[in-house]
Amino acid sequence: MRIIRAGLQTSVQDLGRSGSMRYGVPRGGAADPVAMQLANLLLGNPPGNPVLEVTLDGPSIEFQCDISIAIVGAQFDLALNGEPVECDRVLQIESGDRLTFGRLLSGARAYIALAGQMKLPAIFGSHSTSIIAGFGGLCGRAIEKGDAIEILEARTVDHRRLEGEYRLRYTRHPQLRVVTGAEENHFGREAIDHFYSQTYQVTAQSNRMGIRLAGDALRRGNQSQVVSSGLCPGTVQIPPDGRPIISFIEGQTIGGYPRIAHVISADLHLLGQLQANDRLDFTPVSVAQAHKILEVKSGLLERLMAEFPGNDN
Template identity: 55%
Template sequence: MSLHILKPGLQTTIQDGGRPGKLRWGLARGGAADTVAMALANLLLGNPASHPCLEVTLTGPEIAFTTDMSIAITGAHFELTLNGASLENDTVIRVQAGDRLRFGTLQSGARAYIALAAEFAIEPCMGSLSTHVIAGFGGVAGRALEAGDQLPLRNCRIEKIRRLPGAYRLDYGNRPLLRAVAGQEAHHFLSRAQQQLYAGGFTVSPQSNRMGIRLDGPPLPGENLPQQVSSAVCPGTVQVPPNGLPIISFVEGQTIGGYPRIAHVISADVHRLGQLTAGTVLNLERIDAEGARKIQREKAHLLMKLPDLL
């Protein structure tokens, strides 16, 4: 029982919930770039929310199945076909031995997730199957999948056909809004620098990756910023280097940084970073810590009640 990778796409990797709790040792969490999209695909199949799956980035793969099983695809919208017949996101799909799944043109978003009603028969690394792309470990030899790879499976099963309720279907067609709280050094920036950050004039740079989302636009003024020692950063931290162009730390980002931290994307919105493509115009909205906690509780509650709705 296996998946046969006929065409790998730009960067298709095995991902799960990553390796949380290891920042103190210099190891980023890693894992899925969009944890909500991954959770939705897994919950459709009755899996735990962070069950290992395939993360597809910008250009999708072509995959042959050697056994009968169920799958689900969420996140970015591609033109999808199974043996030439069109498929949709957000529903349980039954595949049979010999079937071929193909990803075509990307329509919206950046990353899709293929969840399996099965387990990868692969040895975990530091408690996770997630591929740390930049450091080169986990997954399949620490790399993106390549044509010819055979991914061994076990415990394959068939699930009943069901769809995500409308309120849970992700839409990436609108200009993204990222909510943020003040960063540790926000008070050192001029008020006009903070106003500029939240005015919505930045776009996502093509130089962005799983380590960080780089922003292009008018540089933020940085007059009289004090020198600082390297300090903790984590996914969502917005740092401002000397060139004035913000960098948002992401899932494989460094664990300490020496640039002032002007803001921090709230935990409930960090997953949205995983769906940004080059040239996307961002809106940043400043909220307070209590507002951030409220949004996080509400999003967690939505995911918790989803299994009862399926």
């Protein structure tokens, strides 16, 4: 496939580099792994098959082979050879066809899955592009105009679409469920209550490393300096200015700001669909509730995998 227009930040992503954080390498991967996996399952791919992640402003791509693709996640106006097509379904592509992304309708990131394999090297067991560190994917960078990516074992699959409970819907004001952070006791009751009662706004300084929030500053107590310790995606830290930062998929693997809360695993993918100026609220849940919510969401993917098995046609 040949890139006619690159879009704002289009990159190769998969499920990231599991087990590498102890070496200082963030897991990375798709900002919304649920959308990425759904796109792959539509094509009968393994859930973690590498895809193209599209951010806010999408690309134009000319395909030079017959292949099936699927686009899931943020909703865009899409056109194939100038004719409107839809997300959340298998699209049949013929050699010479051109896919164009138009206006963004909801969310922030969409995923283009391919019924085939991009010919790219794996680094630390992953094809994901680490945009900030500059490795992986295609030359360690976002896709650029004029790039060409060879597709191996291109195939076509039967027409499929996501229905009902499998379709992802995003809001400009999500409720993010969190569990208690390791240093919540560094904040007084008033500050903790304010953290959960106020609405925050996503700032333009947010990226794949961290999501910075604007809102009323939270006051810390008189506890001693926090010793730097491990960070994972979803950790909510409070820096000296009192305004939260949510560590994201390419975030630091260690940090020294107090951790007031942590976004539950089942809601992490929602962080990948936030735009600047979106608003969000934090809602506390117990660890047991977080496990149950994750079990339900994981069950949806497992059922879809059973409905859409691999297809070698």
